[in-house]
Amino acid sequence: MRGEFACIDRGFWRIVWGLQFPGKVTNLLWRVSRGVLPTAVALLRKHVIISHVCSWCHEYNEDDLHILFDCCFAKKVWHVIGLLNIVQVNMNDTVIDVLKRASTIGTEDQWVMGALFCRSIWYRRNRWVWDKLNVSVFGIKSVALNLLTDWRRMMEENGGKKGGAYARYTVWCKPPEGWIKVNIDATCHQGSEFTGIGCVTRDDRGRFIRA
Template sequence: MLNVSFWRKLWSLKLPGKILHFIWRVCRLCLPTAVDLRNRHVNVETMCSWCHNQEENGIHVLFDCVFARAVWEAVGLSDLIQFKPDENVFDVFLRIFTQCTRSQAVAMSLFCWQIWNRRNKWLWEHINISVYGTKATAIRMLEDWKSAQQEESTRRRGQNVGSKVWQKPIMGWVKINTDAAVIPGTHQIGTGAVIRDEDGRFLHARCMDIAGEWSVKEAEARSLRDAVGWTVAMGFIKCIFELDSKIVVDACNGGSGRSNFYAIIAECVEDFKHLDEVRVQFTFKSANVVAHTLARASISMSCFHEWQGNAPEFISDVLSFDLI
């Protein structure tokens, strides 16, 4: 277990400390599975409490149980999961981390953590969390942690930009909030946008899933680009576009480059010319929850959806909360 490059890669992953520590315990063969507890002379049933088909060791609970396999299939990482009869769980992680990208390593660690938590909920509380629930909870946890890190970083730099609560646009304008949801290690993103008027009333919303490999900033830029084109097509002329990606906001307000990211930004800027007045501004995730909810929902819906006049039920509470 003295593979230096493996441990360096693990500890360099941008994940909450408790997840990194969990993977460290797994790879040190310290996970308290049923087989491990029996080896420590604890009198427990060693068969898996979920499938009852095999003994519960590290490989089984995280990768080989029917539930674990369903999770890896759902998040598009099943091709990475391979193991041999004589291997332990560290051997599996070592091979996967050697072959996979950094984003896939983040996803592997994140979903292993959530699979283990789900196992404990079932074993000790008899609570059955679905594959979808396991996937959604893991993604939300990572997003919340990243948001907290971003806000703390902004606070430390003394940059009091953006708002932590949603604010109505000025009279005669509409505000369009946009967001993107990126699932680490998969080939899919979700985008969402919502338009509200000067009184905070819901006007329009849309969400869609998009296949392909996208970085977070590219996904955020794509979400904005689609929202701009959509807004122009509906005839709005005074628009505030608001999102929680400062990188995208800064790029729209004067950045330049040759990457795919900047190509998307250039398309946004070109479409701005069809509006009489336009602003692109940063806000915190706490003030962008409606767009975020739409972006996440698009992944589970797996197609394009648009609403006009009447908001979908799954964002109605958040819309009301923004007006408090």
């Protein structure tokens, strides 16, 4: 199945890797393609006790196709940015089917916008589910356009070639001999008392020690 999956979507992923999206966008597309985006329907399949109904419209099952394209709020977003005709959903479509078709119907810029807005719509869904913060269509546009600006800057700096700004910013450098390196990241949720922190430790040969 893994080989079959890779063969069927090879052209799609060639486009994704060639465009060098920010990691958060590529990660979203990959999780959608593997069916592991934690929507309500996906969580129910994992025996998580949760309502299957969309938390926005309260009418339909919350799967990835609904949340990104079919929900009333998602349709409003696609209409406002002028891409509703590019991301039409047919019966039995998957999210990847919609995006693959959009890559042939629209221009490259429209397809890029589509992928970035998918990430922003998912971001809005999570802010509502976890923090009860209602991000408007304007807020969704702001998040997506900031991603677009970063993406275009990276492409300009790199001349459209692979290994650009995002690659340069995320290269891990090993510590001096005899030392270990601890990389730390953290996040704070606005409006709540929750803070998350994580770290990973590696030695001077890049070998994992502890996380």
